[in-house]
Amino acid sequence: MTQMIIDTANHIAGYAAKAARVKVVAAYPITPQTTVVEKIADFVEMGEMDAEYIRVESEHSAMVACIAAAAAGVRTFTATSSHGLALMHEALHWASGSRLPIVMAVVNRAMGAPWSIWPDFSDSLSQRDTGWMQFYCADNQEVFDTIIQAYKLCENEKVFLPAMVCLEGFILSHTYAPVNVPNQEEVDDYLPEYRCGWELDVNRPCSHANLVSPEYYMEFRYMIQEAMENAKRLIPKVDKDFFEHFGREYGGLVEKYKCDDADLVMLTMGTMASDAKLAVDKMRNEGLKVGSARVRVYRPFPIEEIMKLAENVQMISTIDRHISFGMEGFLASEAKAAVFDKTDKPLIAGFIAGLGGRDVTAGTIEQIAKKSLKWMRNGKIEKRTEWVDLKE
Amino acid sequence: MAVAKSRKEMPITPLSSPTEGSMGKTGSWRTFRPEVNYGKCTRCTLCWIYCPDAAITRQDDDSPKIDYDYCKGCGICANECPTKAIVMKREEE
Numbered sequence: 118m119t120q121m122i123i124d125t126a127n128h129i130a131g132y133a134a135k136a137a138r139v140k141v142v143a144a145y146p147i148t149p150q151t152t153v154v155e156k157i158a159d160f161v162e163m164g165e166m167d168a169e170y171i172r173v174e175s176e177h178s179a180m181v182a183c184i185a186a187a188a189a190g191v192r193t194f195t196a197t198s199s200h201g202l203a204l205m206h207e208a209l210h211w212a213s214g215s216r217l218p219i220v221m222a223v224v225n226r227a228m229g230a231p232w233s234i235w236p237d238f239s240d241s242l243s244q245r246d247t248g249w250m251q252f253y254c255a256d257n258q259e260v261f262d263t264i265i266q267a268y269k270l271c272e273n274e275k276v277f278l279p280a281m282v283c284l285e286g287f288i289l290s291h292t293y294a295p296v297n298v299p300n301q302e303e304v305d306d307y308l309p310e311y312r313c314g315w316e317l318d319v320n321r322p323c324s325h326a327n328l329v330s331p332e333y334y335m336e337f338r339y340m341i342q343e344a345m346e347n348a349k350r351l352i353p354k355v356d357k358d359f360f361e362h363f364g365r366e367y368g369g370l371v372e373k374y375k376c377d378d379a380d381l382v383m384l385t386m387g388t389m390a391s392d393a394k395l396a397v398d399k400m401r402n403e404g405l406k407v408g409s410a411r412v413r414v415y416r417p418f419p420i421e422e423i424m425k426l427a428e429n430v431q432m433i434s435t436i437d438r439h440i441s442f443g444m445e446g447f448l449a450s451e452a453k454a455a456v457f458d459k460t461d462k463p464l465i466a467g468f469i470a471g472l473g474g475r476d477v478t479a480g481t482i483e484q485i486a487k488k489s490l491k492w493m494r495n496g497k498i499e500k501r502t503e504w505v506d507l508k509e
Numbered sequence: 510m511a512v513a514k515s516r517k518e519m520p521i522t523p524l525s526s527p528t529e530g531s532m533g534k535t536g537s538w539r540t541f542r543p544e545v546n547y548g549k550c551t552r553c554t555l556c557w558i559y560c561p562d563a564a565i566t567r568q569d570d571d572s573p574k575i576d577y578d579y580c581k582g583c584g585i586c587a588n589e590c591p592t593k594a595i596v597m598k599r600e601e602e
Contacts, residue, residue, distance in 0.1 A: 216521045277521060314521045323524045336516050337523065344521075 120298045126257040126289035129296050130196060130222045130282070131156030133264035135166045136304040137220075140191035140311070143171040143182035145201060148234050149286035150224040153196040176201040180208035180219075187217035188325060192268065192311040195219070198286060199226035199240040206244065212279045213248030213341060215326045216314050218271030219279040220264060221249075225387070225438075226286045227473040235474020236285035238386065238439040242415075242447055248341050250280040250348055251415040253386045255372075257294040260284050262365055269308055270355050275347040277314040285438075287474065288388045299363055307362045349417040370419035371426070372411040375401065379408030381489055382426060383482060384435045384452055386412045389471065393436075395479035400486060407486050412448065423455035432464040432493040434485060436505075438471040445469075445502045466498045470505035481505060530579070535562070539582030541597040543575055549594035556586035556595060 124132070130153045134142065142161070144154035160166035169186075173179045176197050183193040197205060202223055212219050223241045227233040241251060252267060254260045260282065267280040284290060315325070329337060353369030360366035374394050376382055383393045390411035400407045410426055412419065427433065433456075437446025444450060449467025456462050468485050471477040485505060492498050513519045525531065552571035564580040565573045573586070573595075587595040 214522060315524060321526070323526050325524050326522055327525050329523050333513070333519070333523070336519055337521075340516070340519075340521055 126260045127152040128156045129261045133261045134194040139194040141169045141186035141193045143179045147198045147201040149290045150196045150198040176204040180205040190316040196222035198224045202240045209247040216277040220267045223281045223283045224290045233473045237472045241283045242439045252282045254284045257296045272312045345417040370414045371422040374409040376408035380406040381432045382408045392479045396482035420455040427456045434466045434489040436468045467502045536578045541582045546594045549592045555589045559589045
């Protein structure tokens with residue numbers, strides 16, 4: 118029977134790994150991720166989860182252990198944050214290049230220096246080009262559901278790539294909320310047994326991901342790009358299929374809220390989208406045609422959805438919980454890149470907000486939207502990148 | 510490595526089955542050459558155990574036979590030999 122529990126998003130990520138029948142978990146603790154793998158250790162120790170729990174000396178080793186386990190033919194899971202993810206960086210490339218469907222929860226935390234334990238996306242977005250798919254969750258339920266969906270997608274034969282399921286530290290990680298945890302049979306029915314594109318076999322020994330001459334390297338990289346494109350097509354289907362099993366869906370790649378007749382759309386990622394909905398409702402009551410769209414999947418990037426979104430709106434304002442130093446927010450850059458080929462482009466303004474855990478409330482978003490509307494009416498972006506709530 | 514003409518013939522990630530000499534005759538990398546004095550050899554097989562390249566085979570009487578096609582001349586066998594029955598000599602000597 119489906120169980121309604123009240124728990125933190127981190128513990129919920131542990132429940133999801135258990136429900137996915139993960140067989141190997143290799144992990145190293147780091148704030149604010151620690152309670153994810155604590156919960157899993159608890160499940161394994163209590164005999165509720167049939168998995169090998171490998172304690173390692175670093176995040177780099179955690180990822181390498183996951184690569185080995187996934188290559189040996191079992192479903193694997195790990196979780197990390199911030200500097201732990203940065204330490205994994207090299208191994209992340211090995212995981213995607215080896216085409217192993219590893220799923221990892223990334224509990225977003227700002228990168229130092231200065232030292233911070235609070236959330237922003239600078240950790241996971243720094244891993245943008247590693248060949249991992251990236252999902253960003255807006256609530257605890259979505260964390261559970263996305264981990265299950267991620268395995269389904271990663272293990273699809275047209276994909277065979279790893280995925281990060283990102284959730285903002287503390288805003289979600291340590292916050293209690295009611296979550297619907299389906300029973301094991303329901304999950305088994307949706308998620309078939311582990312599948313990988315290749316497997317280590319003691320009877321047919323081989324080494325993998327080894328030296329490839331310039332004559333072949335490009336083809337292997339092209340196949341990763343092809344797999345990303347396939348994933349982009351499959352994600353809405355995986356989401357729809359999930360809805361048929363569990364009655365919940367997340368809009369595939371982009372979750373839209375009151376965008377149909379909107380003049381201005383606030384484009385965000387993660388939990389900011391929930392506050393954006395409140396801001397949209399308030400402004401709608403004032404007669405302002407504002408909508409909100411949440412990029413749920415950042416890699417593969419939903420170019421086509423953004424192009425479609427751009428068709429009927431006059432302006433898009435992106436809110437990045439991240440800054441690419443020397444440029445602008447990633448979401449701003451990529452939204453602009455997505456609409457570049459259109460002849461009738463909306464204005465796009467980039468806002469930087471919420472770095473290092475600074476609150477982005479519905480009020481903050483309303484303030485951004487109202488400034489955007491002013492620029493929209495004047496037909497001109499006054500500032501390419503605006504930092505929100507910055508001390509003078 | 511099998512030669513693939515098109516992408517369709519390629520696996521999703523490179524996989525190599527172990528074959529003899531897949532990287533060519535690595536013995537040509539050698540600067541120093543291990544030589545066995547069979548009179549001093551006690552057949553302890555330590556050189557065979559330690560050789561990182563499996564370039565030493567164990568003969569019927571347990572004495573070592575070095576495969577100079579693949580021995581890179583690392584000298585580990587000479588270092589491990591308890592009776593100094595293996596000595597490293599410059600290739601040109």
